[in-house]
Amino acid sequence: MSSQALKDIAAVLLEPTISALENVIPVQGPNFENGLSLQDLLRSYERIGFQATSFGRAVEIVNRMRKWRSSEEPVAVNGSGEAGPHDKAQTRCTVFLGYTSNLMSSGLREILLYLVKHKHVSVIVTTAGGIEEDFIKCFGDTYLGDFHLSGLELRKKVIQRIGNLVIPNTNYCKFEKWLTPIMDAMLEEQKASGKVWSPSTMIHRMGKEINNEESVYYWAYKNNIPVFCPAITDGAIGDVVYMHSFRNPGLIIDIARDIRMLNELSRNSKKAGMIILGGGVCKHQIANSMVVRGGADYAVYINTGQEYDGSDSGARPDEAVSWGKISPTGDSVKVFADATLVLPLLVAATFAQEDT
Template sequence: MGENVPEIVQEAVLKRTATTSLLKEIVHGYNWDNGLDFNKLLDSYKYSGFQSTNFGLAVEEINKMIVCRNQPLIKDNYQDDGDQSNKINNNCTIFLGYTSNIVSSGLRETIKFLVKNKMIDCIVTTAGGIEEDFIKCFAPTFLGDFNLEERERDCMDAQSNDTTFREKINNEDSVYYWAAKNRIPVFCPALTDGSLGDMMFFHSFKNPGLILDILYDLRRLNLMAIRSANTGMIIIGGGLIKHHICNANLMRNGADYAVYINTSSEFDGSDSGARPDEAVSWGKIKADAKPVKIYAEATLVFPLIVAQTFAKFYFQDGASGESN
């Protein structure tokens, strides 16, 4: 590079690359000269870098789950003790976890699509993730604004929640209507952490004696993971839903596939922000797995992920993509 460049500079800055073994994929974006093709546009994300690449890797990981799930279930590969409540129906049990804000948003319809068409096998959510679905069965949720005055925000909440309690939900718009119809178990490890808890508190005065057996639910969730031939985790958000799905898979020495979607960082030591490698160190994800975390707000990316994974299999198979 020139005889006058000091030797220390040549050594520190102009040193040749010693190995190229890690240089496998060329960074490139979508070629707009080919016109508008949304499928190829989303495929190009994998090679665009940053979170776009994680998006592409997550699509690949979920598609691996689906392919594995659609393979025949070999009886010798899973444990069946005859308990119908923990019966394994697919070669890859897919656990879907999400927080309450996901159901409050328009992602409710995307989740309903997965549950209605039996594309996942187990749901783990929060109290709000259940009650927000029920609330929407009675009245719509309206778009708000983080800058609204508190009084206006309360008024919008009242419009959404001014409902009369009923003993049964019979509404095909509900995620849990289809979960019940398709016998997909729903676990809520903190059922009291929301207005459902408030209602149970009031009920305890009116009709004392209600007991919730949370240990039985935990046993069912963990046994579902233990008895599975293979498992995949799709976790939207963090907190207790993330921990309970991961911990259930710890009981079987780790999930085979995993995708996290959240905006949390790991610097504060929270489980929400913990990366997949933390789960690998605990045995919650298998050491040879290829887990992916997308640092993104879910309403932006999850519908696109479903479009490139579950929806493709479903519509390509003539609306019969499930293996049940």
């Protein structure tokens, strides 16, 4: 055998130097031999590998987020508008929660309600569907269907499909009937007092009017948690706004007030954390608000988006660092997964531990 061949073989058989890598731990899965509690199972995720390990990292970051306390003198942050932020000492991390409309349509609504009811989050950013689907469920159920149901047959039956969920169109009609007189009253107040409405103050008013403890936004109203919806007309709410503009024109909804309020909430936070479920408007609006403070301190993304097409929805946290949306010293992770699979486990391993 030639000397070159011996060198080639020797290169293949080089001794590994694992010790040269930092923070190396062995891969290990859960052991079911003696039974596992839910918390033991969730703690085992961080050593499984792949997205399980990313989930374990998300648990760690959310726990840091929720347990952080300021060692400095508290500073009061005074908001403006009816749906302003908590006027109290800002000694805890401000948790910005974002989610897409399909998640409110799903059974995650009850988990989102839990987070808002118990004040585990400070600020919400979502889409029009993320608002209306909560209220619509107060008027009628959403049902489990199938991804393969015929769109044509559903259309004939006046039923809409969201993935493998179905909703009777009558639920949307009930929502329109409920929202229209609220908008009439908003317009009267605008004319009488010059009140300027924004999406967040409109949602605050809707949460008050629904007066239903099964509503996420009822609890946002009760707990004075601001809810921002930059694309509030992109859904059934927009349909009602459109029809209302003919029947009773003149209502103004000012989005400029909300972007100032959202950015100021970010700027005045001693620590800021992002938990963002899905992509699109809710993801970028929260992340972009972090630029004014030099980036978020904590960030957890949960979505199935990919980055190869350059979309913000699929972008990983490191891209946000380049824009100043996440601090270079911040803790961040992206879990590539459907939020309906991951969020229940994440909340069980984090926020729910405060209430047990």
